[in-house]
């Protein structure tokens with residue numbers, strides 16, 4: 001009989017219980033016992049939910065108070081000395097590594113200020129994990145036994161689970177060397193690490209675990225030979241030390257084919273593949289397995305919110321069964337469901353037609369079970385028919401399809417992707433802006449104060465009228481402009497007070513989007529996001545930002561930057577459609593934004609910034625066709641959005657959060673780019689963009705911190721940059737928007753920044 005399995009379930013709770021509990025604990029408002037109790041309740045709830053849904057193989061140890069990779073670091077005692085030395089309780093050590101440890105000085109102790117470990121993106125998802133950090137002195141030992149405890153906890157509830165662990169190779173590859181050991185290659189620690197893995201596996205076996213899911217997601221990346229070889233070492237050692245452990249090696253988010261030679265012959269009981277992402281890898285996967293090994297068929301999408309096409313999924317699993325036989329197949333989610341919202345039932349405001357197209361984590365449980373029942377020959381005819389109906393209703397819905405939008409994208413030609421003139425001619429035309437040498441500007445947002453949130457809530461609750469709100473926003477814009485005058489900036493922004501979020505604000509005004517009330521997904525720690533959903537062809541019914549920009553422009557004679565979020569970023573920070581390519585979705589968004597850019601220009605806005613902070617994260621995980629295509633279409637969609645303007649209109653773009661490839665930025669052909677920069681301590685990084693042909697502003701201070709760098713520090717940074725970049729090309733700006741700062745903080749920061757710019761302006765005058 002074919003079994004159903006789920007690789008992991010969201011741990012945040014349908015009502016964000018985990019966030020509330022952890023933040024209340026951090027704030028000192030509740031005890032550690034209160035927090036642990038909430039964790040225990042959530043785990044019990046999630047296991048029961050899965051059991052009741054009929055899932056056979058339910059994950060345990062998928063729960064975490066912060067991040068599952070950080071949990072592994074704690075478990076293996078990979079705790080850098082700087083966090084060890086305060087002898088904190090376990091859970092506080094965990095939080096210290098995840099969020100940093102800050103304590104004011106007391107009479108007897110000095111102040112403590114230990115920054116958090118680095119946090120990085122989990123593959124191409126919007127989840128972030130805490131990066132394991134290794135030194136030459138790192139030794140591994142078992143610290144507690146969380147996976148065993150959680151396995152037993154479920155067992156006590158009468159629920160047999162399959163514990164999940166991050167695999168040893170991925171654990172090391174996803175980590176990095178600490179500052180004191182920069183020459184260390186984490187993978188070289190493998191042999192030291194394996195005995196601890198063996199110990200955990202043995203304990204799980206002793207506790208009764210029948211099989212163990214061991215995640216090796218790095219198998220979907222480009223791997224060097226050393227890492228590939230590490231799989232053989234790792235799994236042979238484990239098989240030798242714990243021969244009875246039945247391991248299911250799980251891969252997800254991509255194509256394993258280029259690394260199948262590393263998987264072939266491993267002494268594991270089975271391998272899981274993500275066939276939602278890459279159905280084409282079925283034959284190769286089958287080929288790579290021995291006649292005894294299990295094929296776990298990831299066929300229900302763990303990364304999206306769409307109802308699966310169950311009939312298609314059944315056919316796919318049947319084709320796998322035809323190749324390897326029923327005894328060797330497991331039906332599974334493509335990845336952990338961590339990346340999907342918890343329960344569609346909590347959405348009461350979604351249009352019924354649209355709601356019928358979605359499946360959140362809870363609904364996906366039934367999907368896995370229905371597919372499993374179908375291939376086992378149980379009667380699920382009614383379920384499959386209902387599913388087919390909803391799939392075809394979505395495909396033909398007028399919400400999904402907009403002929404005019406489709407036509408516009410189909411007719412896309414070179415003319416839509418190119419500015420009228422080359423940069424040199426545009427620069428000449430932009431002299432009308434009368435900018436000084438080293439022009440100063442900010443990235444867009446100014447403090448989102450409590451007052452702004454209060455007024456927005458009042459508007460939403462109907463306690464104030466739209467006119468009153470508009471007046472309030474105008475006053476905020478006036479204040480922001482006055483502030484910029486006082487600080488002495490050159491190119492102003494209106495401050496974005498009207499925007500709750502840089503993607504949602506646009507999604508709400510575009511046709512083709514839907515929003516949830518409770519569709520939260522963990523981004524990192526206690527920070528969750530609620531991505532908008534692209535449900536249909538995207539267009540812009542009416543201007544989205546012109547009113548505010550025009551108003552701002554009317555208040556001051558200085559150039560005022562219009563401020564938009566770019567097509568790729570809107571796409572990446574939403575749940576995309578799965579029936580249309582990402583490229584086409586980006587193009588549709590690009591045309592909608594092109595209309596907005598052109599309308600801004602017509603309204604007299606002469607500088608327009610289109611932010612693309614997410615452009616890097618969309619880059620496919622490995623080299624190859626898909627990546628080459630992306631580096632074409634992603635910048636092209638930016639150019640579609642921005643190329644409809646006159647030479648004299650200055651187009652800016654902005655990037656943060658990531659290590660960018662300078663070549664990709666070049667392809668945008670923006671007149672000016674601003675890039676997050678201040679936290680890069682690597683001196684080579686400064687060279688990175690040195691052949692950027694147009695103008696550039698390298699972020700000069702960290703907007704996430706209240707710290708005010710003295711003017712001398714700004715001068716030093718500018719001097720360093722000037723050693724590499726031509727002075728005519730340089731802009732002076734912060735890393736990113738200032739929405740998380742207080743007004744008095746950014747006043748001091750910007751004043752020092754502007755004064756430093758003036759020093760250089762005088763010097764070169």
Ligand code: MET
Pocket residue numbers: 443444445502563611613654656736737738739
């Ligand atoms: C994450 S990038 C943010 C850019 C936006 N214009 C802001 O200033 O907030």
Ligand SMILES: [Zn+2]
Pocket residue numbers: 443613654655656657735736737
């Ligand atoms: Zn930014």
